Amino acid sequence: MEHITLLLGIVIITALVFDFTNGFHDTANAMATTISTGALKPKTAVAMSAVLNLVGAFMSVEVAKTISKGLVNEEGIQPEVIFAALVGAILWNLVTWLVGLPSSSSHALMGGLIGAAVASAGIGAVNGDVIVTKVLIPAVAAPIVAGVASMLAARVTYKLGSRVGEKTSTKGYRAGQIASAGLVSLAHGTNDAQKTMGIITLALVAGGALHSGANPPVWVIVSAGTAIALGTYLGGWRIIRTMGKGLTDLQPQQGFAAQTSAASVILASSSLGFSLSTTHACSGAVMGAGLGRKGGVVRWSTATRMFVAWGLTLPAAALVSALAEMVMRTGDVGVAAVTLFLVGSCVAIWLISRRKVVDHSNVNDVQPVDVEAPGVVTTAMAAVTVPPTAAAVAGEDLKATIPAPAPSTPTAPAATV
Numbered sequence: 001m002e003h004i005t006l007l008l009g010i011v012i013i014t015a016l017v018f019d020f021t022n023g024f025h026d027t028a029n030a031m032a033t034t035i036s037t038g039a040l041k042p043k044t045a046v047a048m049s050a051v052l053n054l055v056g057a058f059m060s061v062e063v064a065k066t067i068s069k070g071l072v073n074e075e076g077i078q079p080e081v082i083f084a085a086l087v088g089a090i091l092w093n094l095v096t097w098l099v100g101l102p103s104s105s106s107h108a109l110m111g112g113l114i115g116a117a118v119a120s121a122g123i124g125a126v127n128g129d130v131i132v133t134k135v136l137i138p139a140v141a142a143p144i145v146a147g148v149a150s151m152l153a154a155r156v157t158y159k160l161g162s163r164v165g166e167k168t169s170t171k172g173y174r175a176g177q178i179a180s181a182g183l184v185s186l187a188h189g190t191n192d193a194q195k196t197m198g199i200i201t202l203a204l205v206a207g208g209a210l211h212s213g214a215n216p217p218v219w220v221i222v223s224a225g226t227a228i229a230l231g232t233y234l235g236g237w238r239i240i241r242t243m244g245k246g247l248t249d250l251q252p253q254q255g256f257a258a259q260t261s262a263a264s265v266i267l268a269s270s271s272l273g274f275s276l277s278t279t280h281a282c283s284g285a286v287m288g289a290g291l292g293r294k295g296g297v298v299r300w301s302t303a304t305r306m307f308v309a310w311g312l313t314l315p316a317a318a319l320v321s322a323l324a325e326m327v328m329r330t331g332d333v334g335v336a337a338v339t340l341f342l343v344g345s346c347v348a349i350w351l352i353s354r355r356k357v358v359d360h361s362n363v364n365d366v367q368p369v370d371v372e373a374p375g376v377v378t379t380a381m382a383a384v385t386v387p388p389t390a391a392a393v394a395g396e397d398l399k400a401t402i403p404a405p406a407p408s409t410p411t412a413p414a415a416t417v
């Protein structure tokens with residue numbers, strides 16, 4: 001193993017903590033629909049997802065290369081910068097987990113890295129073309145592509161399922177959901193676990209433990225895969241509730257369509273080295289599947305909150321990380337202060353979460369999507385609707401009290417003249 005200093009060791013441990021939060025923050029991406037439709041029991045679902053995330057971590061390092069070599073210039077980046085980036089990413093992950101919003105752990109990490117790098121070395125430390133082509137464009141395209149594909153796939157599954165009995169169709173698609181959920185978990189491991197590999201590799205280069213341009217060492221791959229798998233096993237039940245029941249009410253056919261579409265988008269992006277947000281892809285797929293069923297609806301109030309969180313992720317994480325980097329410029333005292341702030345904030349968020357626990361026993365206890373409170377337009381239309389007149393009301397009441405006429409007996413046809 002490379003020579004590791006104390007500061008570098010703290011950075012590596014913090015990176016693995018981020019990877020752990022990434023695991024339980026993003027479990028919903030793979031297993032929310034499977035749990036909400038009853039295809040798998042909650043504990044079984046997260047255990048399966050954890051194992052496949054670990055396997056996926058060993059399948060590719062293309063995304064890790066994007067993080068470690070492409071996003072920021074390695075020259076001039078110090079371990080303190082990496083630590084500051086992780087502080088912003090971890091805090092954003094925990095805050096959004098607390099309120100049950102599926103935001104992007106990937107964008108939190110990249111936002112933190114950008115903010116800390118700019119605060120340390122100026123705007124020139126960031127490769128703008130890489131941010132646009134491999135971060136921002138995929139961030140916009142992923143939910144749209146996954147959503148449209150999922151909507152079309154859901155319509156096809158219902159059309160094909162109409163040829164067999166409903167019971168047989170539901171049972172078959174539940175089995176398909178399990179397979180597609182496993183594929184999403186595998187895809188998540190190939191994409192998100194690599195981001196921590198990339199950030200640790202960047203820290204090792206910054207600390208002089210690796211030469212510039214080096215690929216992630218084997219121990220980095222193993223530790224990052226293990227951390228995200230452990231986090232996944234914990235479940236992240238708050239976000240699973242939002243993804244599984246809060247956005248729309250899914251049937252097995254829709255769950256299968258959503259997971260298959262999301263997995264296809266994630267695997268394609270991983271092979272191209274795009275640091276895609278699996279949250280964006282899976283959330284877009286869930287909404288598309290919700291619209292793919294005739295009569296299906298999407299809870300747009302929840303979706304709007306989610307979109308706002310997506311827009312705030314990069315700048316919020318960047319701001320916190322930039323402030324952390326400025327504090328750490330004071331030396332060891334600054335590093336200690338930022339470390340205590342991070343630990344204290346994590347403990348405080350966990351204690352707040354204990355006030356209203358969400359776990360495998362109540363993850364599906366949520367108000368059905370079709371009884372969402374009426375929006376502003378619906379309320380306004382109801383307020384200006386002309387009420388029925390008294391005569392009309394009386395007429396309707398009279399109709400209700402008159403019994404329906406008894407069916408007449410058939411009579412012989414009249415004679416023709």
